[in-house]
Amino acid sequence: MNTTVGNQSDCPEVKVPVPLFFTIGVVSLVENLLVVVAVIRNRNLHSPMYCFICSLAAFNTIASLTKSWENLMIVFANMGLLEKKGPSETNLDDVLDSLLCMSFVGSIVSFMAIAADRYISIFHALRYHNIMTMRRTKGILGVIWTICGVSAVLMVRFFESTFIMICFVVFFVVSLAIICFLYVYMFMLARIHARKIAALPGSPSGGKGRPRRRRWGSGMRGALTLTILFGAFVVCWAPFFLHLIIIMLCPANPYCECYRSLFQLHVVLLMSHAFIDPAIYAFRGVELRHTFRKMLLCSSWTRCS
Numbered sequence: 001m002n003t004t005v006g007n008q009s010d011c012p013e014v015k016v017p018v019p020l021f022f023t024i025g026v027v028s029l030v031e032n033l034l035v036v037v038a039v040i041r042n043r044n045l046h047s048p049m050y051c052f053i054c055s056l057a058a059f060n061t062i063a064s065l066t067k068s069w070e071n072l073m074i075v076f077a078n079m080g081l082l083e084k085k086g087p088s089e090t091n092l093d094d095v096l097d098s099l100l101c102m103s104f105v106g107s108i109v110s111f112m113a114i115a116a117d118r119y120i121s122i123f124h125a126l127r128y129h130n131i132m133t134m135r136r137t138k139g140i141l142g143v144i145w146t147i148c149g150v151s152a153v154l155m156v157r158f159f160e161s162t163f164i165m166i167c168f169v170v171f172f173v174v175s176l177a178i179i180c181f182l183y184v185y186m187f188m189l190a191r192i193h194a195r196k197i198a199a200l201p202g203s204p205s206g207g208k209g210r211p212r213r214r215r216w217g218s219g220m221r222g223a224l225t226l227t228i229l230f231g232a233f234v235v236c237w238a239p240f241f242l243h244l245i246i247i248m249l250c251p252a253n254p255y256c257e258c259y260r261s262l263f264q265l266h267v268v269l270l271m272s273h274a275f276i277d278p279a280i281y282a283f284r285g286v287e288l289r290h291t292f293r294k295m296l297l298c299s300s301w302t303r304c305s
Contacts, residue, residue, distance in 0.1 A: 106148040
């Protein structure tokens with residue numbers, strides 16, 4: 001996906017070494033594959049929230065694999081083993097761009113699904129398992145992957161159209177607004193909910209208030225983890241979308257060109273999102289961290305259980 005234009009300003013284009021791109025891609029690929037395998041292997045993680053997290057990790061895996069393969073193509077092209085503008089190379093580049101778009105759309109839709117799941121788990125805790133059944137979760141995941149695949153093909157096929165680029169940016173901004181509103185609303189209600197639980201009869205000594213408080217605390221911890229993940233997503237992807245906005249609004253302005261000279265740094269940030277997410281999972285999730293430890297340090301899964 002070509003989002004660069006000839007630099008007409010006095011700001012030199014910032015170049016990032018290809019080995020750095022490749023290293024980030026490979027490390028994040030391994031990390032996200034570990035998350036996917038951990039969720040599949042540990043039956044304690046077979047819950048709607050971890051299914052959505054597994055889906056998010058799968059989208060991150062696609063992004064990492066895509067950028068790693070793209071960097072390999074650049075290396076081969078520089079060595080003269082590939083044509084930079086050959087028909088097969090152009091088709092492959094379109095496929096890689098489609099996969100990258102799918103990973104972006106999938107990531108943000110997964111965040112929306114996780115936010116909705118956390119809302120239900122916190123404020124409808126007693127009916128949560130009736131609402132978020134595994135069958136319904138699988139159906140939601142099927143819809144997410146279908147929508148992401150179709151939208152990715154359309155985005156790449158018609159990306160030269162200004163309308164498609166506008167839709168791409170608007171989707172990002174609107175999705176951010178929806179998720180931010182949901183999280184702010186969730187934490188505002190959480191304060192009210194906490195006061196009600198504290199006011200329950202027998203709450204100080206346990207009684208009826210303790211189980212509800214424990215469920216509420218677990219749900220809030222999960223919501224806080226997903227808030228951190230979402231914050232990392234915004235920090236890593238926002239510069240890239242600002243780059244797209246600048247292309248549309250001021251393609252020839254020298255001040256805009258100075259920002260666009262940082263494009264490769266924006267791509268590094270974009271790739272770093274897939275690198276950061278698994279670290280947040282491991283730091284915040286006790287069960288997932290324990291699963292990672294068993295996978296990496298134990299030769300026998302049953303012996304370490």
